[in-house]
Structure formats: C-alpha cells, structure tokens
Amino acid sequence: MGRVTAVVNQKGGVGKTTTAVSLAGFLAARGVPVLLLDADPQGNASSGLGIDRRALSACLYDALAGNLSLREVIVPTKVDGLHLAPATLNLAGVEVELATRQEGPGWRERRLSEALAPVRGDYGAILIDAPPSLGLLTLNALVAADGVLIPVQTEYYALEGLSQLLNTVQFVQRRLNPRLDLDGVVLTMYDPRTNLARQVAAEVRGFFGARACTAVIPRNIRLSEAPSFGEPVHQFAPDSAGGRAYGELAAELAERLGLE
Amino acid sequence: MGRVTAVVNQKGGVGKTTTAVSLAGFLAARGVPVLLLDADPQGNASSGLGIDRRALSACLYDALAGNLSLREVIVPTKVDGLHLAPATLNLAGVEVELATRQEGPGWRERRLSEALAPVRGDYGAILIDAPPSLGLLTLNALVAADGVLIPVQTEYYALEGLSQLLNTVQFVQRRLNPRLDLDGVVLTMYDPRTNLARQVAAEVRGFFGARACTAVIPRNIRLSEAPSFGEPVHQFAPDSAGGRAYGELAAELAERLGLE
Numbered sequence: 001m002g003r004v005t006a007v008v009n010q011k012g013g014v015g016k017t018t019t020a021v022s023l024a025g026f027l028a029a030r031g032v033p034v035l036l037l038d039a040d041p042q043g044n045a046s047s048g049l050g051i052d053r054r055a056l057s058a059c060l061y062d063a064l065a066g067n068l069s070l071r072e073v074i075v076p077t078k079v080d081g082l083h084l085a086p087a088t089l090n091l092a093g094v095e096v097e098l099a100t101r102q103e104g105p106g107w108r109e110r111r112l113s114e115a116l117a118p119v120r121g122d123y124g125a126i127l128i129d130a131p132p133s134l135g136l137l138t139l140n141a142l143v144a145a146d147g148v149l150i151p152v153q154t155e156y157y158a159l160e161g162l163s164q165l166l167n168t169v170q171f172v173q174r175r176l177n178p179r180l181d182l183d184g185v186v187l188t189m190y191d192p193r194t195n196l197a198r199q200v201a202a203e204v205r206g207f208f209g210a211r212a213c214t215a216v217i218p219r220n221i222r223l224s225e226a227p228s229f230g231e232p233v234h235q236f237a238p239d240s241a242g243g244r245a246y247g248e249l250a251a252e253l254a255e256r257l258g259l260e
Numbered sequence: 261m262g263r264v265t266a267v268v269n270q271k272g273g274v275g276k277t278t279t280a281v282s283l284a285g286f287l288a289a290r291g292v293p294v295l296l297l298d299a300d301p302q303g304n305a306s307s308g309l310g311i312d313r314r315a316l317s318a319c320l321y322d323a324l325a326g327n328l329s330l331r332e333v334i335v336p337t338k339v340d341g342l343h344l345a346p347a348t349l350n351l352a353g354v355e356v357e358l359a360t361r362q363e364g365p366g367w368r369e370r371r372l373s374e375a376l377a378p379v380r381g382d383y384g385a386i387l388i389d390a391p392p393s394l395g396l397l398t399l400n401a402l403v404a405a406d407g408v409l410i411p412v413q414t415e416y417y418a419l420e421g422l423s424q425l426l427n428t429v430q431f432v433q434r435r436l437n438p439r440l441d442l443d444g445v446v447l448t449m450y451d452p453r454t455n456l457a458r459q460v461a462a463e464v465r466g467f468f469g470a471r472a473c474t475a476v477i478p479r480n481i482r483l484s485e486a487p488s489f490g491e492p493v494h495q496f497a498p499d500s501a502g503g504r505a506y507g508e509l510a511a512e513l514a515e516r517l518g519l520e
C-alpha cells in the first residue's frame with residue numbers, strides 16, 4: 001500500500017514544490033513506484049515535470065468534483081515510474097464547487113482521500129504538493145495523508161507560521177484523520193554563511209528534535225533552474241549541492257518511512 | 261485622498277510583505293502619512309513592524325466582519341507617520357464568515373473598500389499586503405485599490421503565475437473596480453550573476469514595458485534580517501543594497517503616482 005505524504009506549509013515560497021518534485025524524482029529513480037498529486041492551482045509541480053497544462057483535458061479538479069476517477073486523470077511523466085495527477089487553473093474553483101454541495105461535516109475535506117483509495121495500491125509512495133494556504137485543498141491533502149512533511153525556509157517569517165501549521169495538523173489529527181503523523185521537518189534554502197539561517201536552523205532543531213530531517217537543503221541555483229527544463233533535479237543536476245541534498249533526503253525518508 | 265495600492269501576487273514568497281513594509285517605511289520617512297493594511301492571516305507585515313499579534317484585541321478581521329470600524333482597529337507603529345491595520349489568525353476565518361451572509365453579488369468583495377472609505381482622507385498613501393492566493397482577501401484588496409503593484413521574483417515558477425494574476429486583475433477591472441490600474445511590476449531577489457535571473461528580468465521588461473519599475477530589488481540579507489528586529493529596512497539598514505533599492509522604488513512610485 002502506497003504511503004501518502006503531504007508536503008505542506010502555508011508560508012509561501014519555502015520550497016514545497018521543489019521538495020515534492022525532487023523527492024518524487026529520487027524515489028522513482030530508487031525503483032519506488034511514485035504518484036505525485038499537484039494540489040496547487042498554480043500547477044508548479046506539473047510544469048516542473050514538463051507537463052503542458054494547456055494541453056490537458058482533465059486534472060485533479062475533475063477527481064475532486066467527482067467528474068472523473070483519479071485513475072482517469074493520472075498521466076505519465078518523463079521520469080520512469082513517476083506518475084502525476086496534474087493541476088490546471090480549474091483547481092482554483094474547487095472550494096466554491098464543493099462549498100455548494102449540501103453534505104455532512106467533513107465530506108468536503110475527504111474528497112481527495114476518497115478519490116485516492118482505488119489507486120493507493122498501485123504505488124509505493126504518494127506525494128501531495130499543497131498550495132500556500134490552510135484552506136480546503138491543504139485540508140484535503142492532510143486528510144488523505146499518512147504523514148506530513150514540512151519544508152521550512154531558514155528565514156524569520158518562515159518560523160512565524162509554524163505554530164499555526166502545527167495547530168492545523170493537530171486539528172486534522174483529532175477531527176478528520178487520526179493516523180496523520182509528522183514525517184519530518186526539512187530545512188530549505190539554507191545558507192550557512194548567514195547568522196539568520198544558523199539561528200533559524202537551531203530553533204527548528206531545538207523544537208522538533210529527531211523529527212527535523214538530517215538532510216538540509218542548501219540554497220542552490222540548479223534547483224531553481226531545473227523547472228525551466230521540466231526536469232526534476234535527479235535528472236537535471238544530480239551532482240549539484242541541491243541534487244545531492246535531495247538525494248540524501250530521499251534516502252533518509254525511504255528508510256524512516258519504509259518506502260519500497 | 262490617499263491613493264490605495266494593493267501588493268499582490270498569488271505566487272508564494274516573492275517579496276510581497278517585504279515590498280509593502282519597506283515601501284511603507286520609506287514613504288512615511290518622506291513625510292507621506294501612510295496606512296498599511298495587513299490582509300494576510302500569516303500577519304507577517306504586522307510582525308515585520310514589531311507588533312505583538314498575541315497582544316492585539318482587534319484586527320482587520322473585525323473591520324471586514326463589521327464588528328468594528330477600521331479606525332478602531334488601526335494602531336501606530338515604531339515609525340512616525342506609519343499606521344497599521346494588523347492581522348491576526350482570526351483573519352483566516354473571514355472567508356467562511358462572509359460566505360454565510362446572504363447578500364448580493366460583489367457584496368463580499370467590497371467589504372474592505374467599504375471599511376476603508378471613512379479613513380482614506382487621513383492618509384497620503386494606503387498599502388495593502390495580500391496573501392499568496394487569489395481568494396476573497398486578495399479580491400477585497402483589488403476592489404479597494406486604485407492600483408496594483410506586482411512583485412515578481414526573478415525565478416521560473418514566478419513567471420508562470422503572471423498570466424493568471426493578470427486575468428484576475430482584468431476580471432476585477434471589468435466587474436468590480438473599473439478604476440483599478442497597474443501601478444507597476446517590481447523585480448525582486450534579483451541576482452545579476454545568474455542567467456535565470458537575467459532571463460526572467462528580460463521577459464518581464466519585454467512584456468510590461470514602461471510598467472516594469474526602474475528600481476530592481478537585489479537579493480540582500482539585510483532585507484530578511486530586518487523583520488526579526490521588527491523594523492522596516494529604512495530604519496534597520498538604509499544604506500544596504502536592499503535598503504537603497506527600496507528607497508529608489510519609493511521615490512519612483514511617489515513621483516509616478518503623485519503620493520504626497
């Protein structure tokens with residue numbers, strides 16, 4: 001059964017998409033069958049994998065709204081063993097679409113979990129890239145997930161939002177998904193030359209202890225260049241500092257979470 | 261009458277808050293009475309100005325929900341001439357709160373514009389820091405605004421979202437706020453040493469022409485350190501590369517928009 005990991009942080013630009021796409025690539029390269037769900041209407045994970053969103057006739061929206069099964073939405077990517085449920089702009093309409101349905105409490109938050117159930121057995125790992133908010137799409141990701149991976153940019157503003165995020169995770173654990181675990185907190189865009197980055201890293205490690213991933217992702221230009229070539233970093237620049245760090249993170253999580 | 265500028269981009273982490281807070285500081289230092297509205301539930305603009313959000317008894321949410329007038333929510337800051345309507349976590353609840361009210365079309369999107377009307381005359385410039393989404397809070401900012409300022413990080417993913425953002429601006433101009441203008445597009449976190457940054461900058465200038473601001477904001481550690489001291493950059497590090505660039509931007513916009 002594929003383990004589902006949601007990559008979540010409402011703070012914008014902290015490396016959620018870069019982490020989801022990079023991990024998906026490295027896990028697929030290790031032979032793990034991977035499904036990546038692009039749950040962000042911006043669709044960065046989709047374009048980061050070279051998918052032309054204008055050419056798509058269906059996306060994750062259709063599976064959440066119940067128009068299609070998730071299997072009908074899933075597309076292959078340039079990476080062997082890595083499948084994607086892409087996002088288009090339609091996805092931005094899902095909150096309004098689901099809000100109009102008269103259903104019981106928790107129904108809207110479970111759409112993704114329900115859509116995912118028939119395909120979970122086809123994959124070893126399922127990753128969800130969430131948008132920068134704690135709205136319905138992110139709640140769907142947390143309800144569908146076995147664990148949450150939190151990228152934390154080593155910046156002052158990024159620390160601020162963590163308690164709000166943890167409160168939301170606890171709310172979901174209590175009310176909607178008791179099995180939700182914290183898979184890890186990964187430091188991103190780390191520049192060891194700056195005091196600020198070292199201070200934030202120390203605070204995160206102090207607060208999260210063993211749940212702070214050993215692998216730390218440095219700021220590295222190759223990571224921001226890769227999406228313009230539509231390739232994950234394990235293909236675009238595996239030996240770059242950014243590539244090696246995500247390779248280490250993939251190995252660390254595969255072992256800790258038993259992803260095969 | 262204070263000109264209202266909304267700082268908007270649904271892409272996360274592109275420098276919306278840093279731009280709103282830095283501009284607000286420099287404009288106040290030039291003698292323009294400034295009001296900054298923190299319309300992001302993350303509340304980064306509030307903490308970037310040294311406000312302890314836990315100590316607040318009211319915030320922008322109360323003005324949008326109609327519990328208080330905006331005047332009752334506004335607080336002074338450490339900067340002379342700079343006032344703030346702060347955000348707390350309550351603000352995340354505004355979409356649900358307003359959605360439950362049975363009102364006509366466009367009513368929800370005009371809450372901020374209506375709340376702002378009685379105080380607009382007290383300020384020379386009013387800036388709105390928007391969250392990383394195109395949801396109700398951002399729509400409120402666009403409906404209340406005379407112009408929109410778009411920070412664009414010089415990265416691949418940041419280019420992707422621009423057409424979606426411009427579509428939303430056009431929608432608002434046609435249906436909700438015909439006076440909404442494009443005040444400018446400002447390049448942020450620019451590192452001239454990288455090809456990617458130069459390519460993105462060239463594309464943005466090619467597309468926006470004269471509306472691309474002359475001032476370009478470089479990547480500069482002082483800008484990310486300033487919020488941890490609760491000070492805008494004109495106080496924290498006015499002579500830094502980031503400080504000087506935002507000073508130039510403030511001068512350019514004050515002249516172009518006639519902010520006094």
Ligand SMILES: Nc1ncnc2c1ncn2[C@@H]1O[C@H](COP(=O)(O)OP(=O)(O)OP(=O)(O)O)[C@@H](O)[C@H]1O
Nearest residue numbers: 012013014015016017018132218219220224272415
């Ligand atoms: N370690 C890194 N080094 C350098 N650049 C990075 C790194 N990680 C991500 N980036 C770049 O920084 C920007 C933000 O990263 P990304 O888009 O992955 O964040 P996000 O959290 O998914 O953003 P959003 O909140 O908009 O979804 C992107 O342009 C990306 O290419």
Ligand SMILES: Nc1ncnc2c1ncn2[C@@H]1O[C@H](COP(=O)(O)OP(=O)(O)OP(=O)(O)O)[C@@H](O)[C@H]1O
Nearest residue numbers: 012155272273274275276277278392478479480484
């Ligand atoms: N020019 C710059 N140089 C270096 N760091 C910067 C610069 N501008 C912003 N930052 C830092 O980058 C991060 C993102 O900036 P900021 O929070 O202002 O973006 P935002 O668009 O408001 O994010 P969000 O989408 O979460 O609201 C912050 O930690 C900020 O301190």
Ligand SMILES: [Mg+2]
Nearest residue numbers: 016017040044
């Ligand atoms: Mg993203």
Ligand SMILES: [Mg+2]
Nearest residue numbers: 276277300304
């Ligand atoms: Mg912000």
